[in-house]
Amino acid sequence: MANFKGHALPGSFFLIVGLWWSVKYPLKYFHQKGKSSRLTHHYQRLEITEAAIRTLFSVVGMLAEQFVPDGPHLHLSHEDHWVKLSNWQHSTMYLFFGVSGVVDVLTSLLTHIPLGLDRLVMAVAAANEGFLLYHHVHHRPPLDQHIHSLLLCAVFAGAVSLTLEVILRDNIVLELFRTSLVILQGTWFWQIGFVLFPLFGAPEWDQEDDANIMFITMCFCWHYLAALCIVAVSYSLVYGFLTRVKRPGDREIIGIQKLKSDHTYQKALLSGSDED
Amino acid sequence: MANFKGHALPGSFFLIVGLWWSVKYPLKYFHQKGKSSRLTHHYQRLEITEAAIRTLFSVVGMLAEQFVPDGPHLHLSHEDHWVKLSNWQHSTMYLFFGVSGVVDVLTSLLTHIPLGLDRLVMAVAAANEGFLLYHHVHHRPPLDQHIHSLLLCAVFAGAVSLTLEVILRDNIVLELFRTSLVILQGTWFWQIGFVLFPLFGAPEWDQEDDANIMFITMCFCWHYLAALCIVAVSYSLVYGFLTRVKRPGDREIIGIQKLKSDHTYQKALLSGSDED
Amino acid sequence: MANFKGHALPGSFFLIVGLWWSVKYPLKYFHQKGKSSRLTHHYQRLEITEAAIRTLFSVVGMLAEQFVPDGPHLHLSHEDHWVKLSNWQHSTMYLFFGVSGVVDVLTSLLTHIPLGLDRLVMAVAAANEGFLLYHHVHHRPPLDQHIHSLLLCAVFAGAVSLTLEVILRDNIVLELFRTSLVILQGTWFWQIGFVLFPLFGAPEWDQEDDANIMFITMCFCWHYLAALCIVAVSYSLVYGFLTRVKRPGDREIIGIQKLKSDHTYQKALLSGSDED
């Protein structure tokens, strides 16, 4: 949907996921979640719920793109010309994220699916979004092209970091990095919406003006800085919260978990196997 | 051969290899194939047969490109201008895959050839295919150029993943990823054939129309999704089949194999050596 | 500030940091600094001081860009057109390096911040500098564009090497590589200043002349060679100095530290954790 809602919707999805991750990964990191810990069960259920919700988001997005009044309503071609291709492309992007969500659910549920496959499919979903965005923005005014192509940096950086996670699973630094990029995507989609479809009678942006393009580029950096701050803040909040509720005896459990997680890592690195 | 057959032939080759891999790698993964296992011998013979067949495919492809009625028949230049360069380029692509097949056979047969060399040469063959494709499509109509250059994504992604396998050998995630990309190539070659050379009096595609290019781009994503599904299905079928035929006592054998494969991995990582 | 000072300032900053690193990292390497060593405390204080100074540099740079006579003085837009965007972009670059400095301080001070985060944020700061530089130099004369875009090689190479250090922490080779690139940036900023804003009535450079561009390209290589020599020299000086002052008993301490640093490395590689 080439309108404000069409950018606010994915923006909100990415934002929600990003904010949730900025809480989840620090939590997991501090708990040194291990297979045998009394917390494992909760985390596994969390993972599944999260993946299910991500899948839900994608389905909502796909339906929205298809069945908005000016949508294609599942008609692909009509009198041999294509119908609403950009809606179809958006649906495809949502579709891949939906698949990634399903794979996450399966990887958490079924122990015979190799660890790391979930990350790979998520990387594929991100790469696919970038791939379609890249071929998406020809024949648009310069500002429109530029503001969309800035997304590519966030998307492809995310894809690369996810690919690294296939091998370096449970690396907190990569997880926080990915989290910040997802938040960036979320806020940036909102930014795109406000720039291209000004609300409340705000002035139109001159889409040819070079100064606007220079400003938007810088603005993108500020968004990322904001994303980094959000991650930092919730990281500290989680730490503060945990140190408050910490009970004696956690220390050595952490020690034990550490070994386990190393072991998991080795398996993931060597043959991506998962016999837990 | 710039016609339907010229794309159907490589398409079928890639498709057959991809489908076979989507069965082989899950099998290997579940059996945790190890050097000393009662299955090793079978797997080694499998590897050799597969590599031999891939070599055969390449030879067939080379001969086809050379000796089709409108082919160069091994004449490279004639009255100082080059003869049928695009056939020659196709032959070169097949040639590299043939070499890769031969190296695979040798690596499985001869223990003094370092593990990982087979993967490297296969990566070189893929990179070479992409390299020639990239310099291949100038001065063609936009759709023709675009539909061929989409192949580059699959080809180079495959080359990168193969290069990773030089170091992270027997990583099931990378192997499934490569498998999906090979299936993608196979189906896409067929797609190219149908788009550029419509059969059965199907309507010609307008090669200048931008909507067609946008659709083809999205179509490429759908092909990849299909490839992922194929891999997922045969993965599940293999698992279902194995769990049905599993015998008691497999468990600990798996445990043993695991250590072995780690060891193999270490050797591959450290010095690519292979003394089995 | 598009003048000589505007390039001399960052040049000096990078140069100072680079020269200091070319002393620090060899020192650390030869001392095989470990957590329990009698030197750890000193090194930790060093790290914090260094990071604080880097933060200070960035603040100075930001203020300079904002409050020079022809600066924006914190006004972003005025009568709906943007004010001094290039100063704002420079401030943004400094800002990210400032954030990286702060994160370094925190990582050294607080043990619950994962090791490697400091490197990641520094990589982000470098990538951000390159990103803004890349979108910064349109609509300038060719020489101006070229001399700035040469910086991108140094900047992005630095970002990649820093990203590697997230995983391969305390790898002396990567640290020396990064050091040489920072020195290169420093000297190159000075070079840019001299070329674009000749001092003391030196002759203007013809910004359209192709020979000048060819020469500047080669000149960039010579700068890097000089940077390599500087690193080599201070590496040898540090070694000479340490061998002179070496006391008996250091040997085995080195042995001990080695194991420790390996251990740190493992932790960094596996889960980026840091419980010292």
Added chain:
Amino acid sequence: MANFKGHALPGSFFLIVGLWWSVKYPLKYFHQKGKSSRLTHHYQRLEITEAAIRTLFSVVGMLAEQFVPDGPHLHLSHEDHWVKLSNWQHSTMYLFFGVSGVVDVLTSLLTHIPLGLDRLVMAVAAANEGFLLYHHVHHRPPLDQHIHSLLLCAVFAGAVSLTLEVILRDNIVLELFRTSLVILQGTWFWQIGFVLFPLFGAPEWDQEDDANIMFITMCFCWHYLAALCIVAVSYSLVYGFLTRVKRPGDREIIGIQKLKSDHTYQKALLSGSDED
């Protein structure tokens, strides 16, 4: 020197180094050279001799570029325009390879220089060659540009593989890959010479003809295939030779060396240190 000799000289240098490596690395691999082996001393002396010869080559190249009749004779600028910039650029390429040679000598001689630094500097030398080549070929006829830019593939692939060797030292697969790329460079320099400066009254190539460019691209692939075959042949010859001269008792020594080389590897991976 933009003539046949100017391409034959570097071609021969790369060819000699490549052929020598195609013997050295298999030898080293089969001997599983370890620090304590009775062969270590010989290998170390070999390394130093080789590096010295590489340095010599570079010096010869630099002098040739400077002091050929139509060379700059060390004059950089004359009446404020630059003298013979392309000769200067070639000298710079040789210079970096010379530095890499010197660093190799030092790394083999001095135990306090971290392992892997030699590889890094060699990677820098290759990257620098590619960097200058890339900015070197503007304003030339298409064929000239294309045939030079094909070199970039070999050069940058070599740089990447060398960078990998900083971390994965003594990985035979990477070493053979690098060897094949160096041989490719050697043969390709000769090819460039023959194409751009036909000898013995051979017919001129039409530098605008697209068919020539297509052919040269394919020709590049054939050169690489030839390089791969050369490496394969000398690998087999070395193996055959060693198996003939093998004495009893080598087996277990190999075993011992293996562990040692792993250890070296670990050290290289962890902190690039080298205490032998």
